[in-house]
Amino acid sequence: MKFDFRIPKEEDSLQIATWKYEDEYSFYSNDKTKEKQEWALNIHTEEDAFTIFDESNKLVGHCSFDDEEGEIILGLQMEPGFTGQGNGYEFVKAILDFGKKKYGYDKISLYVAKFNKRAIRVYGKLGFHKIDDFTWEIYNEKVEFFVMEKCY
Template sequence: MWIAIGEKTRIRKLFREDVDQMQNWGSHRDPLFFHYNFPYLDTNERDEWYRSKTGKFRKKSFAIENTRGEVIGFLSIRDIQWIKRESELGIVLNPDCMNEGYGTDAIKAFLYYYFQGMKMKTITLRVAHFNERAIRCYCKCGFEVIGEEEMAFEDQRAEIFYNPKYHDLQKLFTRTKQGMATKYMRMALKKENYEHRINSLSTKTVWKCE
């Protein structure tokens, strides 16, 4: 059932019923991360959300469980280049489960499956420059910065852009022809570098091919 097992988390295929559990997740209090709050969806919208995460050749999504079997997050690999054996990672956690080491544990467990089970060669990601917590997590997992660029922010309707009380946060963004933008870091981890680190990782993993 599970493709990878860490000390705090277990990774498996994402199922439609997982989306129902996500409806009960908490909310971020930091306005910079409001767009990561899982939206309320009716049944049809949940069906569509699930299809968008799982029904594409170049995208795969996985559920993250804690040791009690509760779905506390999901991670996806998108823009999969099957010939080059590379893709881009994305991860979302229940805000109520932040700062407990789940993200680092889940990524470390998944990386073993990604490189050994899926036989991939490179994994990349992008993260907003202001998201220091996520950057620390990715560094712990072995990712290295390969570049930096200004890109359109994920939520162009974010409250921080028009609410005066968030004036101090607005300096993190610039207005461009493509909309409101901010600095993103590009990070990557190659299989050969991962294999050099594997013995030092604290997470114990098991894997199987799908």
């Protein structure tokens, strides 16, 4: 599968803001709180953020490469209808290849909720290793995360 990375447009942000996930993955829904929806509505204003389209020109995700004091933190989200269908490996690999080419980093990190076994499995297959864990209070609940890192 081929992916096309683009600078987000306002209409992309409007679409992303409607994304809702099922069951335990509802944690990632972009209407979960007013703040989360506000963030999604403004993806097109973020630096180092990209929308991801498939071969049929369908918006299937977005990603960002945030530089936190020299450490690149990857953020990503797949369109709900694109999840759980075995697309994760190709999707994340394409993001990593794109980011490596654009930014030339030697190491990249990401945060993943501990309950998200599917994502953790994909990240592991792509060479990420768990290096830390932490608890973050989100939506008035404590959620456990792993910090995962990939070195090139």
